[in-house]
Amino acid sequence: MSQCLLEASDLSMRFGGLLAVDQMALNIRTGEIVSMIGPNGAGKTTVFNCLTGFYQPTGGKILFKGQAVEKLPGFKIARLGVVRTFQNVRLFKAMTVLENLLVAQHRHLNTGLLAGLFKTPSFRKSEKAATERAAFWLDKVGLTEFANREAGNLAYGQQRRLEIARCMVTDPELLMLDEPAAGLNPNETSELDELISDLRKSHGVSVLLIEHDMKLVMDISDRIYVINQGRPLASGTPEEVRNNPEVIKAYLGE
Amino acid sequence: MNNYNATSGLRWFPAFMAAGVLLLLAVLMLGVQLTTENTQLVVDFAASERWAWIVSGAVFVFLVQLFRDPLTALWSGVKGHNAIPKISVPSLDDNKPLKRLLISFAIAGLLIWPFFVSRGAVDLATLALIYVMLGLGLNVVVGLAGLLDLGYVGFYAVGAYSYALLNQYFGLDFWSCLLIGGAMAALFGFILGFPVLRLRGDYLAIVTLGFGEIIRILLNNWTAITGGPNGISQIPKPTLFGLEFTRRAKEEGNVPFHEFFGIDYSSGYKVIFLYILAVLLVLVTLYVINRLLRMPIGRAWEALREDDIACRSLGLNPTAIKLSAFTIGAAFAGFAGTFFAARQGFISPESFTFIESAIILAIVVLGGMGSQMGVILAAVIMTVLPEFAREFQEYRMLMFGLMMVLMMIWRPEGLMPMKRPHLSLNEDQEDESASGQPAAGSV
Numbered sequence: 001m002s003q004c005l006l007e008a009s010d011l012s013m014r015f016g017g018l019l020a021v022d023q024m025a026l027n028i029r030t031g032e033i034v035s036m037i038g039p040n041g042a043g044k045t046t047v048f049n050c051l052t053g054f055y056q057p058t059g060g061k062i063l064f065k066g067q068a069v070e071k072l073p074g075f076k077i078a079r080l081g082v083v084r085t086f087q088n089v090r091l092f093k094a095m096t097v098l099e100n101l102l103v104a105q106h107r108h109l110n111t112g113l114l115a116g117l118f119k120t121p122s123f124r125k126s127e128k129a130a131t132e133r134a135a136f137w138l139d140k141v142g143l144t145e146f147a148n149r150e151a152g153n154l155a156y157g158q159q160r161r162l163e164i165a166r167c168m169v170t171d172p173e174l175l176m177l178d179e180p181a182a183g184l185n186p187n188e189t190s191e192l193d194e195l196i197s198d199l200r201k202s203h204g205v206s207v208l209l210i211e212h213d214m215k216l217v218m219d220i221s222d223r224i225y226v227i228n229q230g231r232p233l234a235s236g237t238p239e240e241v242r243n244n245p246e247v248i249k250a251y252l253g254e
Numbered sequence: 255m256n257n258y259n260a261t262s263g264l265r266w267f268p269a270f271m272a273a274g275v276l277l278l279l280a281v282l283m284l285g286v287q288l289t290t291e292n293t294q295l296v297v298d299f300a301a302s303e304r305w306a307w308i309v310s311g312a313v314f315v316f317l318v319q320l321f322r323d324p325l326t327a328l329w330s331g332v333k334g335h336n337a338i339p340k341i342s343v344p345s346l347d348d349n350k351p352l353k354r355l356l357i358s359f360a361i362a363g364l365l366i367w368p369f370f371v372s373r374g375a376v377d378l379a380t381l382a383l384i385y386v387m388l389g390l391g392l393n394v395v396v397g398l399a400g401l402l403d404l405g406y407v408g409f410y411a412v413g414a415y416s417y418a419l420l421n422q423y424f425g426l427d428f429w430s431c432l433l434i435g436g437a438m439a440a441l442f443g444f445i446l447g448f449p450v451l452r453l454r455g456d457y458l459a460i461v462t463l464g465f466g467e468i469i470r471i472l473l474n475n476w477t478a479i480t481g482g483p484n485g486i487s488q489i490p491k492p493t494l495f496g497l498e499f500t501r502r503a504k505e506e507g508n509v510p511f512h513e514f515f516g517i518d519y520s521s522g523y524k525v526i527f528l529y530i531l532a533v534l535l536v537l538v539t540l541y542v543i544n545r546l547l548r549m550p551i552g553r554a555w556e557a558l559r560e561d562d563i564a565c566r567s568l569g570l571n572p573t574a575i576k577l578s579a580f581t582i583g584a585a586f587a588g589f590a591g592t593f594f595a596a597r598q599g600f601i602s603p604e605s606f607t608f609i610e611s612a613i614i615l616a617i618v619v620l621g622g623m624g625s626q627m628g629v630i631l632a633a634v635i636m637t638v639l640p641e642f643a644r645e646f647q648e649y650r651m652l653m654f655g656l657m658m659v660l661m662m663i664w665r666p667e668g669l670m671p672m673k674r675p676h677l678s679l680n681e682d683q684e685d686e687s688a689s690g691q692p693a694a695g696s697v
Contacts (some may be wrong), residue, residue: 052567053566054566054567074566074567074568075565075566075567075568075569075570075571075572076569078566078567078568078569079569083568083569084565086563086564086567090561090563090564090567091560091561091564092556092557092560092561092564093558093560093561094560094674095556095557095560095674096674096675096676096677098677099553099556099674099675099677100454100557100677101552101555102550102553103550103553103556103565103570104568104678105568106550106553106554106568106569107552107569107570109550113549113551114545116545116548116549116550116551117545117546117549118541119545131677131679134679135679138679144679147677148674148676148677148681150674166568167568170568170569205366218337221556222502
């Protein structure tokens, strides 16, 4: 496989007396789909928050494309090309679906104040490009007909898809999905499966996934990390993880 | 249901309680008054007429509470038949020529109207326009970016005092001070924003409230420069390309407006000129904010109001966005302040008390957060209504409160809630349809 896109070593996160993540190591290579699984409260989302700069990890190193990012604020990490979704969907609910996608392209757009005030040709061009890009992704996730609907009024599955589209318009290198299948029916889950595979295939994005839906995880992942009580328990291909006795113990009990 | 009504249809106990509470409050607040007689405090009783009003009020409350159940039944019947009509402007989005025509007519009407009405009315309209400008500016901060700013009047004061002081000490004229006042207010917004914008919600509100008060107290106490509570007077009115609107030119070599055009002097010209200036300022404000709304920065403000964590995850810098909203909002207050100083000719810290901030905020909330037409309507209502309600004098604030309560019950989203801009996905694609649909059907 190709080189490491993201590499975390000795990652620790302590909240007061609670060691939520302990000596976690993780790497994602370009073009891989990697999953993190583990029981509730195992620290998966905390790892996510550390990787995306929402928490400053109390220990350890994170390298993104060779650059240390563990001290950077979240928005800077996002600008490097690491974007994420949230466990409980976080859309701009009062804004329309299309506006959600335009906001996400903020840093790619012509943000000059005067250019916008006087509608210069370059401003129009950049707005048009943004709209087209948004239209492309709306089509991809099947939300074109809802473009001018308020995002908060969409059905739950549609909101999930919009959130992924909103990440993708930023042209990320690493897409981090926090339980994208939560609350979806089996039908929608298999659509999600196809969407994620397609994102990797046609847009070259690597994916880090937290998910409880084992069918989706086993189906889609190249590698899986299993976390229990903040500590890495096992890692490997879906096959290896499935047959690992420790994993079975952690999930099913003794 | 009928059984229930038969046994307890009349609510004796709540009725007595309500009437009792009313009497207690009314007697203390309206019935007696402390006055000083020489060195002593004396309790004065109100005139018998007022007692009659208090008693009849208590009786009214008692009766309403007593017959509340039948009354609510009656009311819900009435309400069911004709629900309160919604104020809504017919959509003009798809009819651009008509929209432009209507806007031109409205502007022409606004400019011609003052020549046919009394001076007082024009003056009042000018005041309303100042509040429109303030409301639109605060709307950026509160309505769009969702930052509760209770010290907005501080920036208004900065703008007003910038003009007054620069004119007094350096003799700068209105037009250059208009820009400087806006820039000064923006600068204050920027400087205040840095430490403050890490705070959220209530905390932000308290700090901005403090800021507004600091500005006012500073102006009040820095007597050497600002004149303290005496304020600054004799601030010159704006000029029209150097033409003054006074009877005689104040400066050597200047020609007053009426002499230049060879017409008789009338103080009305000045009032109308100020009014037209205010209209132009409001139009500029409207245009700028309308553009901002359709620019990345305006969308980012709203996104920040909706969810700042999602903003960060998409690479938007929340601090920079908040700061821009705060700065731009403050700049509009600065413009309004400069104009206010020029119109009044006299300013003192008393014009910039907290109640002003509250009124501007009320305009934004009343009009509908983020809605520009709503804010304009609310600003006009809030400035014109008190003039009509002059007879009520001290009860004006009471009516104001009542209006706010009723608004919150019936239209919590404001008079004219903000409408989302309807963006067409393929507005330019009609003429270039070949390249229009990138990779359609690729999934």
